[in-house]
Amino acid sequence: MNMEKILEVKNLKTYFTLKSDKFGAEPEVVKAVNDLSFDVMKGEILGIVGESGCGKSTLGKTILKLNHKTDGEILYHGEEVFNLNDKDLKDLRKQMQMVFQDPFSSLNPRKKVGSLLAQPLQIHKMGSKQEIDEKIDRIMKEVGINPVYKGRFPHQFSGGQRQRIGIARALMLNPEFIICDEAVSALDVSIQAQVLNLLLDLHDKYNFTYIFIAHDLAVVEFISTKILVMYLGKIVETADKKELVKSHLHPYTKALFDAFPATNPKGRENRDPVLMGDVPSPINPPSGCYFHPRCPRAMEKCKMEYPPLREVSPGHKVACWLYE
Numbered sequence: 001m002n003m004e005k006i007l008e009v010k011n012l013k014t015y016f017t018l019k020s021d022k023f024g025a026e027p028e029v030v031k032a033v034n035d036l037s038f039d040v041m042k043g044e045i046l047g048i049v050g051e052s053g054c055g056k057s058t059l060g061k062t063i064l065k066l067n068h069k070t071d072g073e074i075l076y077h078g079e080e081v082f083n084l085n086d087k088d089l090k091d092l093r094k095q096m097q098m099v100f101q102d103p104f105s106s107l108n109p110r111k112k113v114g115s116l117l118a119q120p121l122q123i124h125k126m127g128s129k130q131e132i133d134e135k136i137d138r139i140m141k142e143v144g145i146n147p148v149y150k151g152r153f154p155h156q157f158s159g160g161q162r163q164r165i166g167i168a169r170a171l172m173l174n175p176e177f178i179i180c181d182e183a184v185s186a187l188d189v190s191i192q193a194q195v196l197n198l199l200l201d202l203h204d205k206y207n208f209t210y211i212f213i214a215h216d217l218a219v220v221e222f223i224s225t226k227i228l229v230m231y232l233g234k235i236v237e238t239a240d241k242k243e244l245v246k247s248h249l250h251p252y253t254k255a256l257f258d259a260f261p262a263t264n265p266k267g268r269e270n271r272d273p274v275l276m277g278d279v280p281s282p283i284n285p286p287s288g289c290y291f292h293p294r295c296p297r298a299m300e301k302c303k304m305e306y307p308p309l310r311e312v313s314p315g316h317k318v319a320c321w322l323y324e
């Protein structure tokens with residue numbers, strides 16, 4: 001794999017301030033992305049996994065400057081995304097695309113599919129009408145939709161077909177980097193597999209770089225080359241996929257794997273109790289390690305201090321006092 005660094009995220013914070021309805025009260029702050037640092041290499045598929053509300057979708061949108069950032073850096077090919085002027089940002093948007101969870105809400109229901117696919121090229125003034133038509137036909141075939149259906153509206157397709165159209169729309173501008181945000185979560189399992197295989201085929205053909213965001217570890221494990229586990233806005237563990245499957249260390253990562261028996265048939269006698277309770281509020285996270293109220297291994301120290309993210313073996317980092 002080419003090891004060119006395509007994206008660097010350094011100490012990124014995205015906070016949201018909530019208005020308080022109590023007179024004189026301090027506004028509440030949601031630390032959705034809380035001091036994250038990681039790199040993405042060209043051609044890599046970085047899976048980001050965590051329960052709902054852990055900040056993974058906010059992270060994806062902040063990378064594309066669809067959200068504000070509070071602090072930190074997002075360097076795409078070494079350029080700070082938030083310093084780009086409008087023209088450079090428009091150029092960047094050609095290279096970085098997003099595929100959303102709900103293709104129905106991201107596709108204008110009043111436009112025919114051909115028109116939806118033409119739109120990105122028209123906005124960026126890329127190609128004549130004939131070239132755009134030819135590209136629509138080619139990309140529709142590539143994602144497994146017969147181009148004769150380009151005169152149909154989104155509601156005339158199944159959920160899986162609509163997600164293929166969402167992927168086709170992302171491909172129209174020849175991107176190199178695609179963020180898939182819960183892109184298969186709304187689909188039946190058999191359709192999920194088809195869409196994941198399509199994304200892998202496209203990755204192999206075009207050497208795309210993906211960030212693949214999902215709450216479902218099975219999906220993330222299937223598609224990713226590297227995995228980053230998030231909990232309440234923080235990275236708690238990250239490693240290459242093979243390493244993480246073989247040796248997941250953080251009690252939260254263990255709980256995610258233990259809830260997913262298909263990949264972990266061995267060593268079941270070493271399993272921790274199943275993850276209990278809900279994710280705490282990101283407005284007022286627990287003291288110390290945010291995971292301590294749910295952690296079967298919690299110690300006194302865990303309630304006092306947040307553990308740093310340490311490298312325990314090359315490329316394998318974990319934030320847990322068990323691995324000091």
Ligand code: SF4
Pocket residue numbers: 250251252289290291292293295296297298299302307319320321322
């Ligand atoms: Fe559990 Fe403590 Fe590790 Fe947090 S730091 S995951 S509470 S053992």
